[in-house]
Amino acid sequence: MSNVVETVKQVVKPILDKHSFYLFDVEFVKEKGGWYLRVYIDKTGGVTIDDCVLVSDELSEKLDELDPDPIPQAYFLEVSSPGAERPLRNEAELKQAVGEYINVSLYKNLNGSKSFEGTLKTLNDDKLVMENDKWGKHPVVEIPRDLVAKARLAIKF
Template identity: 45%
Template sequence: MSSNIKSAVEAMALPFLEENGFELVDVEYVKEGSNRFLRVYVDKEGGIDIDDCGRISEYLSEKLDENDPIPDAYFLEVSSPGAERPLKKPEDFIKAVGKHVYVTTYEPIEKKKEYEGLLVHCDDTALTIREGKKEFVVPREKIASARLAVVF
């Protein structure tokens, strides 16, 4: 996705979201088959419901029509990030300490590229993930993706 589209959508959405107690989790603009989708993931304390998504969708549709930052036809989807929400911003990682996470890296660290376990520590430089009795320190710059993980 063009970072310009993401930035434009974030700039339009943030004032409304923050004013109404929502958190912008992520924005993605993707092509699937012949269709394009603008997906906006939002959350709030206690979770969001269908009415929240509807309100946000109406607001964003109006703003997107006014500003028209996307040249192609697309479908707008507003939803919760789900139980396995992505961890992208520094504050996402801080909130995830003490929770189960799944992290992949760009290159192997201790012969592994995938880590799933309890996030026991995070700072500006690294995460510490406990898998069973072993702890792995994963440098932040080596993280390809990170999300919360549901344990069954």
């Protein structure tokens, strides 16, 4: 299935470049008895439903033109945003999130918790520094990088 993903990435790139979007991810998965091709796109300021429809229409047309068909089975095409609480999957995405409100899950407890939500103030090779005024006397926490299981953007309530 990685062939499908790689082919779709190549086909969608010029479409996204033309509209100043960027590719967040592509997945091709079987769920509930059907195949789903999911293309996650983004742009500065976020994407709209109209943006997703535009990319879906253009991508569908381009995929239909390919011969041989890279996806011979029936599938559903879904184009969407990665979401407001998108995962921060790598160093570059973490760096972009400095100053943003995030959620960090840990492999083991730190200060009695395995999860922290707050503003990412800084990061380096050794630690993340987060701040949240709801944490009382200790509004800043330093999280060793080797304890971080996953991180994502979060919505502040």
